[in-house]
Amino acid sequence: MSKKHEGLSEQEQQELLEKFDPEAGVRKTDGIMRWVIFFGLLAFSVFQLYASISQMIPRKLLLSIHLGFALSLIFLLFPARKGVKKNTIAFYDYILALLAIVVGAYWPLMEETIVSRVGSLTTMDFVVGLIAILLVLEATRRAVGLPITIIAFVFLLYMYFGRSMPGFLAHRGYDLDDIVKTMFFTGEGILGTPLYVSATFIFLFLLFGAFLVKTGVGQYFNDLAVAIAGKRTGGPAKVAIFSSALQGTISGSSVANVVTSGSFTIPMMKKLGNKKEFAGGVEAAASTGGQLMPPIMGAAAFLMVEFIEGISYWEIAKAATIPALLYFTGIWIMTHFEAKRLGLRGLTDDEMPNRKEVLKKIYLLIPILTVIILLVSGMSVMRAALWSIVSTIVVSAIRKETRINWRKAVDALVDGARTALSVAAATACAGIIVGVVTKTGLGLTMANGLVDLAGALANNETTMLLLTLFFTMIASIILGMGSPTTANYVITSTIAAPAIILLGAPALAAHLFVFYFGIIADITPPVALAAFAAAGVSGGEPIRTGLNSAKLAIAAFIIPYMFVLSPELLMIDTNATELIWVIFTAVTGMISIGAGMIGFWYRKLNAVERLVSVATGLLLIYPEGYSDLIGLGMFIALLAYQYFTRKGTDGEVQKA
Structure with a gap:
């Protein structure tokens, strides 16, 4: 561009991320511990690559080691509370990191003995399992945030005090031995499906994203968006939509998407006449929509493969495509009408990038197309991710400024592992919730409760379905507040989706319904973390920014009802x-x-x-x-x- 658009500096972006996204609040260690953490993260990635390529490590051992790596590194990287010195590690964090290593090594060292006991626990088993539960809760609080930690803790209390629960929520109750056994010594708790997806599919795609970032694709998304949409009426707002949709293909966080692309697009929108709250609302709505966009969908697509029986990744990505496009179409339409209402112009020739230079780097999108083609062809998700990483390295070599050398490759391995820490903690914590639901039957209980409530208020089947969808929407928004995409989906699909399925809706439609409303909790006041982060960039008032983003994302409040009532929109039986x-x-x-x-x-x-x-x-x-x-x-x-x-x-x- 001949005129540089002023945005936030890297330091300002980091400060905003740390304020609204717990994942960004890491220590800035120095001395020997800096290298210990660096090589720990590198070893984490190397182990995961070996496990994915060889596929020789048994599931329980893979998950246990994955958990041990993640927990120990979280305690070394994430301080116990905000405001403490970020270049020093407290003595108790060393203890917690060592305990995490013990927890991670317990299954590999004791597997034969544990299996031979056929479910009975020794005192040592009980102590290690209890420590594992406590470490997961604390690591999640630090790396992910308080909301999901509180939800998991409440679920554990529900499992223990089942006999004391009122009405239909009552169950027989479980003692501490049963809870520890379920959570750490079965495949239904911490070492369950969510963590398995983290240790396989998600980790590899986070590595893929880290390698893509090293090619400069993030800035390229912005340049491409400006080249395509910049001259149109209210161009900067449309740039934000296009750029955020692209960023969503490699980002697993609405807040991170807001801060990275918003630091570029929001100042442009304000400069051309958009109000602060509207500019922030556009970016928050578009960035949140990035989590709904195939092929990655904030990594939730890979969880859906495991949670919905008999469905392939391709079916999920295909079904999610039209709703996602309608979502962004809705935002595009409203930004267009707003620009016409205010008489806003597009960018001038001086403010536009050189189209020829932008097109010269179009090859940077080849790895994203590669992963889509490989997944559509039927290749396994893990193999597709591995080959996409290889394609990124090969494609980057086309031009010197995008080339990934050994140093960039090592940095990508470290960055990918660092990004995976919060996902591992979130999915392990979500495993606690799944374990409770599976053991107590809470999912079916909640489903019956929601359906009964809707039935009591309705006088026909259509009204009953609409009321059930409405109650499920409210539950999904509440459960999704402050939770990252992966944990968000696990919680809402476990607790809320069964009610919709109970009324005969296709399982995929039900899961996408709760996923949508769990995600848009990021822009729905009063929590609205993505909107608040956007307000931090724009300087606008947070609640008003949240209301603007919710208004712009109105499609997300309508489309899920539409595809449950009419599955043709998901390309099901049409x-x-x-x-x-x-x-x-x-x-x-x-x-x-x-x-x-x-x-x-x-x-x-x-x-x-x-x-x-x-x-x-x-x-x-x-x-x-x-x-x-x-x-x-x-x-x-x-x-x-x-x-x-x-x-x-x-x-x-x-x-x-």
């Missing part, structure tokens, strides 16, 4: 004609809703016109023949009325 019609009515409906939410179409809308516009959009989005036809008629009438009354108060013709 043909091309039905799919085209559903997409057409959905996009048309989003245009109408976007105009109503912003209050502008060809001209400013009054209150009645805004209500009618939103109602028209809902009729078009609701998957039923008569509602589509009525909505389409209303849409055409609104469009014509807007067009023929489009003269502004100053007599100038407005163009949409």
